[in-house]
Amino acid sequence: MKRVDLHLLGPLIALVGLFILGALLNPAFLAPANLSNVLARSAFIGLIAIGMTFVITQGGLDLSVGSMAAFLAGITIMAMNWLAPITGANWGTILLGMSVALAGGIASGYVNGALVTKARIEAFIVTLGTMGIFRSLVTWLADGGTLSLDSSLRAIYRPVYFGGIGWVTWPIIVFAIAAILGEWAMRHTRFGRHVEAIGSNDRVARYSAVDVERTRLLTYVLLGALVGLATILYVPRLGSASGSTGVLWELEAIAAVIIGGTALKGGRGRVWGTVVGVLILSLIDNILNLADLVSPYLNGAIQGVIIVLAVVLQREKRAAD
Amino acid sequence: MGDAVTPTLSLDAVTKSFGQVEVLHGVDLTLNAGEVHALIGENGAGKSTIMKILGGFLAPTSGRVLLDGQPAPYSTGPQAEAAGVIVIHQEFNLAPDLSVAANIFLGREISRGLRLDHAAMRAAAGDLLAQLDTTIRPDALIRDLSVPDRQMVEIAKALSRRARVLIMDEPSAALTHREVDALYAQVDRLRAEGVALMFCSHRLDEVERLADRITVLRDGAVVGRATRGGMTQDGMATAMVGRQLADIFPPKPSAAGDEMLRVEGVTVPGRVENASLTLRRGEVLGIAGLVGSGRTELAEAIAGLRSHNGRVTLMGQPLTIRAPADALAAGIAYLTEDRKEAGLLLTKSLTENLTLSALDRFGFRIDRTREAIAMADATRDFDIRAASPAMPAGALSGGNQQKLLLAKTMLTEPRIIIIDEPTRGIDIGTKQQIYRFVRRLADEGTGVIVISSELPELIGLANRVLVMRQGRIAGAVAGDRVTEENIVRLAMGLGAEREPA
Structure with a gap:
């Protein structure tokens, strides 16, 4: 029992270790501005990774989330720019734009989910396809360039990313709330139980009268909605979107989920683990930038090692069982 | 079998401990060439552990495994197979996406130079399967086969390895009449060829029929030994449980109440054809039939697991069942035969x-x-x-x-429960508990349908038995007419005397 607990806590111990390392290497690491920045930037991947945890736990996968975020950012900016002359440069316009992002996310997630559950195509294939489609659409909408938010709107919208309660900016707050709700849903609701049951054996779930297809579909819709939410927080940061927005986010999100101890083959999901995974990836990036120990260009290599290590630990846990 | 004969494979004072717990306490066992040895005992008595030790999957904590009187030259399963000691596990060891022929020759493919000789493997696999009296095609994929067919493939695979010792864990648990007969014929053939055979079984009639030597195991120790004819089925059951087993089946009250469930004209394309049944309060309705006769498919249709046509009426209310949740909401539960x-x-x-x-x-x-x-x-x-x-x-x-x-x-x-193979692969003590439970449910007013391949079970439990054959209800027997002969006749399409359903 104790050994298993150690494996369970592995990612958390790694996170604490990284934190101490960061503090030792550069005092600037502990500055509230730095930590706030790290957390806020984690929020995009973090929100997506929370949704991804549900999708992976039920035995699915979504490769399209990075492109989806870029596409949603694109249509959100276009919608706001189009609305600004009609409704004026005010919060109303911003809110309408936000709802475009959220509704677009839900619709995109529904398309992915419906293709997987109703048309019965492999999740990998479906989302590989929609990944290309979303990416291409945003490039086309931007005509190969960049879509920029109208500067009057940008001034109003800016605080959504940069403002908050002291150093605790809105993205951090939203990320934290989503993480708590996500963990709660996975651990304590029928939905979470069903997601885990489907991932461990969908035939058993079906024979137990679980609506397998509806639950699967819901995980993709939930992920889409969270991508929409991430987009809402991302747009005010740069105020623009292009064909290179959100590139490789899907892999970072999947990596965070795996590092957090969710099984890639499904059946066991840990939202809190995913949050830890996201923070580990962000901290590595931040520490490499702050310390001269290793070139920041090796960031990807170190993250890669961590991912492989996490999976090896998972396997040892299974052997210990 | 005198002492002069060296046993092909034997255990000498073998113990096995997992951590602090000793699960086998000094077991002696001999498997002789040309002899069938049955190992019986309740679940947890140590049968699987003994099989794993014999097959090289586990090492004994103390004591010796002897092959031809010498310490066995193997310490892993594959090494044991190379030495001619083959174990067929209850959990099949087949690759679902490969063909039957590819599975039979897995690891020992026939090749011509670098190229695999598919034709030769198909032909050889076909011969083996024909010997087993099955109609399985050598190029069928394992994933498309039913559980009994997979079992037959496992047996064919063992046959192809020219086993000297063949150890089978519950070989007939998933089989019905015809397959069981084919299995017995193969056992007889292998015995005649001088193979040393051992099997575990919870079917005592089978033990009586097949075994030349019986070893009864209880709590990790041998509590009884007998040779052919030396132990009755009752004697075996008593030795296994360690106490006298009262009548295994609870008494059957005969009075059936009002109608609970009516199923009319259910058709599952390709599986079930126009099947109808009624279930009354207080009775246990049995469904018999060969595997593939549509028993399970009919039950799964009623439970919303298969799309179907036909009418289902529960307590006089018509139901529309499209998904398992619909059936469950109406109070119809289905307990699958495939618990794993x-x-x-x-x-x-x-x-x-x-x-x-x-x-x-x-x-x-x-x-x-x-x-x-x-x-x-x-x-x-x-x-x-x-x-x-x-x-x-x-x-x-x-x-x-x-x-x-x-x-x-x-x-x-549930108001209605359909139990598919209620006691597959479980020991006699637990069977008795389950039978009592099923009867109590019926007595308390739950509608109970039991699907089973074990005829004694249906005869002991059911007030009425429907027999399915090739997707149709071939007939029904009730009361005193619920006999093995009547059921088998109907299942084989011989048309026993009919009883109104």
Whole structure:
């Protein structure tokens, strides 16, 4: 029992270790501005990774989330720019734009989910396809360039990313709330139980009268909605979107989920683990930038090692069982 | 069999401990060439451990494994196979995406130079399967085969390896009449060829029919030995359980009440053709038939697991059943025959398994305390023997898994329960518990349908038995007419005397 607990806590111990390392290497690491920045930037991947945890736990996968975020950012900016002359440069316009992002996310997630559950195509294939489609659409909408938010709107919208309660900016707050709700849903609701049951054996779930297809579909819709939410927080940061927005986010999100101890083959999901995974990836990036120990260009290599290590630990846990 | 004969494979004072716990206490066992040895005992008596030790999958803690009188020259399963000692496990060892022929020759492919000789393998596989009196095609994929067919492939695979010692764990558990006969014929053939055979079985009639030598195991020790004819079925059961077993089947009250369930003209394309049945309060309705006769498919149609045409009426109310949830909401529960692949989440805790079908009864935020209470109740009511409710369901013995599955199904408070193969692969003590439970359910007013390949079970439990054949209801027998002969005649299409359903 104790050994298993150690494996369970592995990612958390790694996170604490990284934190101490960061503090030792550069005092600037502990500055509230730095930590706030790290957390806020984690929020995009973090929100997506929370949704991804549900999708992976039920035995699915979504490769399209990075492109989806870029596409949603694109249509959100276009919608706001189009609305600004009609409704004026005010919060109303911003809110309408936000709802475009959220509704677009839900619709995109529904398309992915419906293709997987109703048309019965492999999740990998479906989302590989929609990944290309979303990416291409945003490039086309931007005509190969960049879509920029109208500067009057940008001034109003800016605080959504940069403002908050002291150093605790809105993205951090939203990320934290989503993480708590996500963990709660996975651990304590029928939905979470069903997601885990489907991932461990969908035939058993079906024979137990679980609506397998509806639950699967819901995980993709939930992920889409969270991508929409991430987009809402991302747009005010740069105020623009292009064909290179959100590139490789899907892999970072999947990596965070795996590092957090969710099984890639499904059946066991840990939202809190995913949050830890996201923070580990962000901290590595931040520490490499702050310390001269290793070139920041090796960031990807170190993250890669961590991912492989996490999976090896998972396997040892299974052997210990 | 005098002492002069050196046993092909034997155990000499073997003990086995897992951690602090000794599970085998000095077992002696001999397998002689040309002899069939039956190893019987309740679940958890140590049969599997002995098989694993014989097959090289486990090393004994003390004592010796002797092959031809010499310490066995193997310490892994594959090495044992190379030495001619082959074990057929209950969990099949087949690659689902490969063909039957490819599985039979897996690891020993016939090749011509670098190229695989598919034709030769297909032909050889075809010969083996024909010997087993099956119609399995050598190029069928394993995933498309039924459980009994997979069992036959396993046996064919062992035959192809020219086994000197063949050890089979519950070889007939998944088979019905015809396959069982083919299996017995093969056992007789292998015995005549001088192979040393051993098998475990919970079917005592089978033990009596096949075994030249019987070893009874209880709690990790040998408690009885006999040679052919030296032990009656009752004697075996008593020795296994260690106490006198009263009549295995509870008494059958004959009075049937009003109609509970009416199924009319159910058709599942290609599987079930225009099947109808009625179920009355207080009776246990049995469904017999060969595997592939549509028994399971009919039940799955009623439970919403298969799309179908036809009418289902429950307590006079017409029902539309399109999904399992519809059936469950109406109070119709189906307990699958495939508890490992469709019944239980083997890696999840007992509690999570117990409440999976009935989660809506535990609140939007799942009430852990009530779940724990439900688990404690189920453990008591169904006598589930488990180390802890948090242990994975896969670690339970077969009998306890079946009790957990029963508890899980009963938690949905069904009005009608359809139990498919209620006692497959479980020991006689647990069988008796399950029979009593099934009868009590019927007595208390739940509609009970039992599907089974074990005729004694249907005869002992059911007030009325429907017999299916090739997707149709071939006939029904009730009361005194529920006999093995009548059921078999109907299942074979010989048309016994009919009884109005």
